[in-house]
Amino acid sequence: MKFSKLKILTIAALASGLFFSCAQQPKQTNQQVSKVTRQTISTKLPWSERMMQSEMKRFPEAWMLDFHKSPKWSYPNGLVLKGAEQLFKKTGKREYYDYIKAYADELVNEDGTIKTYDINKYNLDMLNSGNVLIYLFLSTKDEKYLKGAQLLRSQLNNHPRTSEGGFWHKKIYPNQMWLDGLYMxxxxxxxxxxxxxxxxxADKAYTDIVNQFDVIQKHMVDSKTGLLYHGWDESKEQQWANKETGLSPNFWGRAMGWYGMAIVDVLDYLPENHPGRTKLIGYLKSYSEALLKVQDTKTGLWYQVLDKGGQKGNYLEASASSMFVYTFAKAARKKYLPxxxxTVAKKAYAGILKNLITVEPNGVVNLNKNCAVAGLGGTPYRSGTYDYYVNEEIRSNDPKGTGPFILASLELEK
Known part of the structure; x- marks a missing residue:
């Protein structure tokens, strides 16, 4: 891709007013910068920094996030590093920027190819960490980051789709859309x-982006509760798919968490005059109203299976609750929601701090009761039943929870 000088200036101007306004090149200063190798993480820091520094202590290299044993291009890394970007913008502490850059430099080659990434798998999960590459290109102007982002973007040119243009979640999951994929x-x-x-x-791309949400809203919203099902199989061939609707059988908390974050983050970049904005805000409102009805009144949190809070085995789940806090707090700040x-976000956040956070003697913060992973189909086969969701592994400090917790904390700290 070649850019004119005018286009480069346009990029710089846009970057200065968008999320990536934090993409300045960090400068060396004489000020002593705190290091995460310190013995104790200060309790005087805001929760966003306490959790970020805890993650950096647990995972000294960002490729280790999600408990990886070797470098891997994956989506949870980008989720946590989004928090690191915002913290660098807020504090100017170089350790956050260095943590981000080290991840990309480990995984991205000089020619822009990405280690462990295979475009031919057509996996939407692989795109989320592309945000890291755009951020680094804006801060360094190093072409390898741009080439890496271009490679990831090119995946969408031939990505398989449903008959209405919705991206399949992965090539290995034909004809299927999952809520997770909208955020990815x-x-x-x-x-x-x-x-x-x-x-x-650009107009064509924006229309395509909005259409992804349109297809989800058309097929995956439950008419009785307003909640959205985890997955939809257009072919209705999967064992988990309802033979009449193609829908999976349950409302998984984190799936809806991904979807809400996707809406509020896309709205950051969709032009103000685009007709899709009104639709997305409408989707967000109905989504949010449905979530209020299944919020646990005592703690302010949400359950792993959203509408079955009283059933045996269900539990108040950290990642979904953190995602909903982020979505509600950001949407209220941006005036998409009342x-x-x-207030709802603050109550839920207080519930997280009281019920799901523990702090070690050295100040390291733990986020407990995260669902490690959940999906549909595959091998071994994931049925999407209630028993399936409540019996998936539960673990502490999963980045799919800590990342949203950092972002939620930053929103409420503004």
């Missing part, structure tokens, strides 16, 4: 479009 692909797609496309090309949702 659409914010990256929207950021890339805003920065690097223009005219008819200000009352900030």
């Amino acid at each position: 692909a659409e914010p990256f797609y929207a950021i890339y479009t805003r920065l690097f496309n223009e005219g008819a090309e 200000t009352s949702y900030k």
Whole structure:
């Protein structure tokens, strides 16, 4: 891709006003910068920094996030590093920037190819960490990051789709859309479009992005509760799929968490005059109203299976609760939702601190009761039943929980 001087200036101007305004090149100063190798993490720091520094202590290299034993290009890394980006912008502490850059430099080659990434797998999960590459390109102007982002964006050119244009979650899951995929692909797609496309090309991309949400809303919203099912199989061939609707049988908390974060993050980049904005905000409102009805009244948290809080084995789950706090707090700040949702977010956040957070003697913060992973189909086969969801592994400090916790904390600390 070649850029004119005008386009480069446009990119710089956009970057200064968007999320990636934090993408300045860090400068060396004479000030002593605190290091995460310190013995104790200070309790005087805000929760966002306490959790970020705890993650850096647990996982000294960002590729280790999600408990990886060797470097791997994956989506949880980008989720936590988004928090690191915002913390660098807020504090100027170089340790956060260095943590981000080290991840990309370990995984991205000089020619922009990405270690462990195979474009031919057409896996939406692989796109989320592309946000890291755009951020680093804006801060360094190093072409390898741009080439890596271009490679990831090119996946969408031939990514398999449903008959209505919805991206399959992965090539190995034919004809299926999962709520997870909206967060994995659409914010990256929207950021890339805003920065690097223009005219008819950009208009086409924005329409495509909004259409992903349109297809989800058409097929995956439950008419009785307003909640969204985890997955939809257009072919209705999967064992987990309802033979009439193609829907999976349950409302998984984190799946809806991904979806809400996808909406509020895409809205950061969708042009103000785009007709899709009104639709997305409408989707967000109905989504949020449905979540209020299944919020645990005592703790303010949400359950692993959202509408079955009283059933045996169900539990108040950390990652989904953190995602909902982030979504509500950001949406209230941006005025997509009434200000009352900030009160909802604060109650839920207090519930997280009281019920799901523990702190070790050295100040390391733990986020407990995270569902490690949940999906549909595959080998061994994941049925999507209630028993399946409540019996998946539960672990502490899963980045799919700690990342949203950092982002939620940053929103409420503003």
